């Protein structure tokens with residue numbers, strides 16, 4: 001962990017996690033999937049799919065995520081990775 005703190009060492013009752021975009025080290029609330037920067041890079045239909053297939057309680061272990069939701073996460077994560085590689089190529 002970049003800041004050396006563990007989730008249970010925080011004063012906030014909200015557990016924290018890390019952005020799921022590959023290589024991103026932004027800390028996020030546990031009930032989020034991506035940091036704001038990566039979330040905003042997603043096309044609206046992808047954002048909508050993540051929200052639509054989200055099951056309340058899946059992030060706390062109270063409910064099981066749908067298999068389709070994992071498929072969408074993989075698709076979205078691949079999209080972000082592809083877009084970042086494209087941007088890196090254009091800059092070089």
Ligand SMILES: [Zn+2]
Pocket residue numbers: 019020021024025026034035036037038
């Ligand atoms: Zn991120």
